[in-house]
Amino acid sequence: MVQKKEILSLEEIKQLVDQFYEKVRKDPLLADIFNRVIKANWPAHLEKMYRFWQTVLLKEHTYQGSPFAPHAKLPVNAKHFDRWKHLFFETVDENFSGNKAEEAKFRATKMAEMFQLKIDFIQQRE
Numbered sequence: 415m416v417q418k419k420e421i422l423s424l425e426e427i428k429q430l431v432d433q434f435y436e437k438v439r440k441d442p443l444l445a446d447i448f449n450r451v452i453k454a455n456w457p458a459h460l461e462k463m464y465r466f467w468q469t470v471l472l473k474e475h476t477y478q479g480s481p482f483a484p485h486a487k488l489p490v491n492a493k494h495f496d497r498w499k500h501l502f503f504e505t506v507d508e509n510f511s512g513n514k515a516e517e518a519k520f521r522a523t524k525m526a527e528m529f530q531l532k533i534d535f536i537q538q539r540e
């Protein structure tokens with residue numbers, strides 16, 4: 415069996431982020447939701463996401479921002495988060511193994527849970 419790579423540097427972060435958003439952009443449930451906000455600005459979004467995951471996984475603090483803010487008003491529910499997590503896990507597992515790969519899935523799950531709780535709360539009030 416071929417041993418998969420560990421996530422050790424910005425190079426692997428870029429591979430993970432690029433391949434994940436390739437899937438997102440082809441996904442029938444998620445693509446429109448992203449495209450409506452991002453429009454032609456995918457390169458800027460990807461740059462931001464490299465910095466986000468570099469900060470989370472490599473502890474190189476290149477991301478500064480409010481991760482939740484752009485999600486607050488998105489028309490999303492559990493179905494969308496399940497798909498997001500499925501594509502993210504699939505991308506990690508296709509490319510990587512090791513501690514950081516497991517941490518990526520753990521952190522993504524925790525953030526998705528938190529985002530979903532906040533979004534549910536906002537949607538209930540409206």
Ligand code: HEM
Pocket residue numbers: 444447448451452455459462463466478479480481482484485488490494495498521522525526529
């Ligand atoms: C259904 C699930 C999700 C959808 C539809 C979604 C969609 C979006 C959209 C449309 C943006 C704004 C992009 C822009 O303004 O250019 C964004 C930004 C972002 N997303 Fe998500 N997202 C989802 C889940 C997640 C999860 C689970 C995480 C964390 C692991 C995450 C992390 C981020 C970060 C860090 C940003 C950049 C925030 C900033 O502007 O600093 N997203 N997302």
